[in-house]
Amino acid sequence: MSEHYVAVGWNRQKKLYDSATLAGIALYLAAFIGVGTFVQPFATAETLIIRGLGTCALALLHVILCIGPLCRLDRRFLPLLYNRRHLGVTMFFLAFGHGAFAIIQFHALGDVNPLVSVLVGETRFGSITNFPFQPLGLAALVILLLMAATSHDFWLANLTAPVWKRLHMAVYVAYALLIGHVSLGFLQGEATTVTTGLLALGMVAVFGLHIIAGLRESVPDRPLDRPLNDTGFVDVGALAEIRESCAKTVTLAGERVAVFRHGDQAFAMSNVCQHQNGPLGEGRIIDGCVTCPWHGYQYRLEDGASPPPFTEAVPTFETTVRDGRVFVNPKPRPSARRA
Amino acid sequence: MNERDEFYVGYGKAIPPGMARVIRVTLVILLSLAAVVALIAISGQRKLGASYFEFGLPREFQGIIREFPYPFLEIERPGEHGGLPGFSRYVLVGEGKHGAEPNVAGLDGRTVTLKGTLIYRENQTMIEVTSGSVVLKESIPPRPETEKVEELGTVTLRGEIVDSKCHLGVMNPGSGKVHRGCAVRCISGGAPPIFYTRDATGVSRYLYLISPEGRAVNRDVLDVVAEPLEITGRVTRIGTTFFLAAEPRSYRHLAP
Numbered sequence: 389m390s391e392h393y394v395a396v397g398w399n400r401q402k403k404l405y406d407s408a409t410l411a412g413i414a415l416y417l418a419a420f421i422g423v424g425t426f427v428q429p430f431a432t433a434e435t436l437i438i439r440g441l442g443t444c445a446l447a448l449l450h451v452i453l454c455i456g457p458l459c460r461l462d463r464r465f466l467p468l469l470y471n472r473r474h475l476g477v478t479m480f481f482l483a484f485g486h487g488a489f490a491i492i493q494f495h496a497l498g499d500v501n502p503l504v505s506v507l508v509g510e511t512r513f514g515s516i517t518n519f520p521f522q523p524l525g526l527a528a529l530v531i532l533l534l535m536a537a538t539s540h541d542f543w544l545a546n547l548t549a550p551v552w553k554r555l556h557m558a559v560y561v562a563y564a565l566l567i568g569h570v571s572l573g574f575l576q577g578e579a580t581t582v583t584t585g586l587l588a589l590g591m592v593a594v595f596g597l598h599i600i601a602g603l604r605e606s607v608p609d610r611p612l613d614r615p616l617n618d619t620g621f622v623d624v625g626a627l628a629e630i631r632e633s634c635a636k637t638v639t640l641a642g643e644r645v646a647v648f649r650h651g652d653q654a655f656a657m658s659n660v661c662q663h664q665n666g667p668l669g670e671g672r673i674i675d676g677c678v679t680c681p682w683h684g685y686q687y688r689l690e691d692g693a694s695p696p697p698f699t700e701a702v703p704t705f706e707t708t709v710r711d712g713r714v715f716v717n718p719k720p721r722p723s724a725r726r727a
Numbered sequence: 728m729n730e731r732d733e734f735y736v737g738y739g740k741a742i743p744p745g746m747a748r749v750i751r752v753t754l755v756i757l758l759s760l761a762a763v764v765a766l767i768a769i770s771g772q773r774k775l776g777a778s779y780f781e782f783g784l785p786r787e788f789q790g791i792i793r794e795f796p797y798p799f800l801e802i803e804r805p806g807e808h809g810g811l812p813g814f815s816r817y818v819l820v821g822e823g824k825h826g827a828e829p830n831v832a833g834l835d836g837r838t839v840t841l842k843g844t845l846i847y848r849e850n851q852t853m854i855e856v857t858s859g860s861v862v863l864k865e866s867i868p869p870r871p872e873t874e875k876v877e878e879l880g881t882v883t884l885r886g887e888i889v890d891s892k893c894h895l896g897v898m899n900p901g902s903g904k905v906h907r908g909c910a911v912r913c914i915s916g917g918a919p920p921i922f923y924t925r926d927a928t929g930v931s932r933y934l935y936l937i938s939p940e941g942r943a944v945n946r947d948v949l950d951v952v953a954e955p956l957e958i959t960g961r962v963t964r965i966g967t968t969f970f971l972a973a974e975p976r977s978y979r980h981l982a983p
Contacts, residue, residue, distance in 0.1 A: 401737045408754055412761045419765035430775045432899050443768045451757065464749040470737035493898070494909035497823030499916045509908040511950060517983045518954060522908050576983070577903035582771030586764065672734040684736040 393542045396474075405471040409478055416444045438489045439574075445482035446566060450590040452476055453563060457601035463670065466681055473539045476559075480536035487529045490522075521573035528565035531558050541663075549665050567591065621708065621715035627654055628712060635678075637669030640718040645705055647714055648673055648689065654714040655689040656705035663700065691721075778848035778896035785842045785857055788817070791870050794835035796943045797919035797935060798827040799968065800854060801873055812966035814873050818853045818919055818935075819843070820892045824909075826917020826945075830856045836869040846896040850967075851933050853895050874966040883959040884971070885981060886924030888936065888952045890914045894921060907953035914945050914952060922958060922971050934962065934971035947975035955981035 396402070420440040424431060452475050458465040495502035495509065503526075510520035535556055537543075544552045567587075575584055624638045630649035637646050637659050644659035646669030657678060659669045666682030673679070677686035677695060687694055692704040703720035733743035742750060790802035791814075798819040804812075819827035830841075842860035846853040890913035893901035900906055902923065914920045922934045936944050939961070960973025 397738075399738050400740070401742070408758075412758050415758060416761040416765045419762045420769045423766055424769040427770055428772065428775055430777050430899050432780075435775075435899060436769075439769075439772075440765075443765070447761070447764050447768075462749075464733075464746045465753070466735050467737070467742050467746055467750050468753065470735070494906070495912055497825075498912035499824070500912070505912055506908065509911045518904075520908075521904070573905050577905050578773045578900065580771045580773065582767055586767050586771065674734070674736070679734070679736060681734070684738055 393540070395540075401467070402471050402474065405467075406474055406478075409475060413444060413448070413478070413482070416447065417441075420444070434489065434493050438486055438493065441482050441489065442486035445479050445486055446570065446587075447590070448475065448479040448482065449559075449563060449566065450594055452479060453559070453594045454597050457597035460601040460605060461597070463681065469682055476532075477536045477539055480532045483529055483532055487525060490525075494522075516572075517576065519572050521569050521571075524565045524572065525569035528562040528569060531562040531565070535559060535562075544664065549660075549662055553665050563594070619715070619717075620719075621706075621717050624656075624714050624716050626712055627652070627709050627714050630654070630714075633673040635669045635671070637667070638716075640705070640716060644669070645716065645718075646671070646678070647707070647716060648678060650689060652709065654707045654709050654716075656707045656716045657687060657689075657692045658702045658704075658720070660702065661685050662702055668702065773900075775899045776848070778894075778899050778901070779846070780896040781845045783844075785844050785860075787840060787842050788854060789838065789840045789864070790814075790817075791836065791838050791873060792831045792834040794828075794831055794833075796937045796941055796970075798831045800839075800841070801966070803873075812874055814966050815852075816874075816966045816968045818851075818891060818968075819856050820846075820853060820918050821856060821916075822858055824892075824913045824916040824918065826919070827856050828917055830858065830861050834861070834863060836871045838864040838867040838870070840864065846892065848895045849931055849933075851891075851895050853891060855892070855897075877964040879962040879964055879969075881959065881961050882971075883957060884922065884924045884932070884934070885955070885957045886922050886932075887955060888914075888920050888948050889923045890918045890952070891921045891933075891935075892918040894923060902953065904953055910952045911949050915949055917945060919943070920945060920948050920952070922956075932969070934969045936975075937970050937972050939972050939974055941970075941972065944975050948978075951975075951978055951980070955983055957981055 417440050420443065421436045424436045424440070428436070452472060455465065455468045455472055459469045491502050491506060495505040498505060506522050506526050510522070512518035513520065535558065538547065538552065538555060547555065570587060575587070622640055624647055625636065627649055630636050630647065632649055635646040635648040637644055639645070645656050646659040647654055647656045650673055657668060659667055661668050661680040661682065663680065663683055663685040666680045668678055668680055668687070670681045671679045673689065674686070677688055679686050685694065685700060687700070687702050693701040705720055706717040708715050733745050735742055735746055741747070788800060788802065790800040793799040793801060800817045800819055801814040802817065803814055819831065821827045821830055840862045842857040843854035844857070846855060887902060889902045890910040892913050893906060893909060895901070898906065898909065920936045922936050924932045924934070926932065936948060938944050957979040958971060958973050959977065960971045963970045963972065
């Protein structure tokens, strides 16, 4: 958490994370280009660079897309999620390098503007096998640019988390465009069964993990089917079911609510973190504050406000414990957000 | 604290030990995968044929310009040639994605010196003319014809239109769909279009595409570059260079 904006709020974990990322990229490019000079002795340097950067970006995108569902399936992967935005921005730069090199190589020094050439150079849009693949890559690059440019918390706060989140869900559109770009380009003319199989494997990993995580997520989404007691509160279960400093997540009036146990008391607040809409119900109570498992944003138990000087706040719900059972008022309290 | 109770805060001091174990193993797997995926990605590609571009090594040439249908430089072979063509023919292109027409306009049949960079693949050689390097040898009279046009009959061939500059060596690969955008740009800019075909024994043939009237067809073939095509046309040879004369509208698409 930070009360003011800096380009990157560095800490030890981020430095370790970025070092590992750069090491992986260096290893990939060294292996691809180094071995490429031997197994493809007649490939030009530009070809090796373009293909190295492109395949590296695509591989990294698969890793990025797998991190989310992996964390849903096993919280021990959460440290991978913490700095995922740096991974995304790094992937954009790799993709940008690929695209810039390709546009210069294939479209510069000609009789029309290179960007115009990408869009109008090939015209067989009515054919699947001859469909122009480069505009698909360019469209994906534009989406990735938008995401990288708005990745900073400044944009997250100013666009608001739901809008920011929707914008960044466009990564799936970019992924689909890139699969089209690769399938209709490289795979048609230059690939072998091995490289085609490699891409298929990546797609199976991405789709498979999302489906499995989605199926697991769908369980707590079922609305709570318990009668209201005489005060209008909903019985959400026994306090003993909830581990100390942890929460259970329930759906009340269509909204996911995290019900925390703190000693003999229960506290309820929206399950949605104001930062990136992370699942607060999977967080912990640390220093008297609910702490988001994604990036550590904190909210006070009693009013849902972040401790000063931070200004975020989440809706809270009135809670009572009677005969060992927790009752929650499904109507949220007024927001405690400070000006 | 067991692993179930561990909680990670990114700005905290360290990753809890159970999570750290998982992350370490994941990191080793991901770094190994980076190397393995890179090796598979580069090894699992179609092998590229030999072609050369002597980038940065311009040479000086002297020969006769043939301006039409595409610019060529004819260089006389010294000594006896035993019935073989007496001239080596080098197709000319300009720098970037441009033809050599502006460099040699009005010089048909004239002897010139020029600087250029060699581009070659199999038995085909091209010169990328350095801008401003063409110098007319005014003392040598024009030579309108050095080699006879030899008619070789009508044939039907299957292959692909490539841009001569990239395919002969400036880029590799310089054919196929991945290169189509570039080939369109080069041919549009004036690089001669070649019909590249291979016979059943794998021998490559390079035929410069022209119209039935013998004119350049650059603008007429842009929509069918880098696609499997069947062309029926009249084959002619000038020296060591083959031409395929056919109406571009008669080119037939083949299933990929």
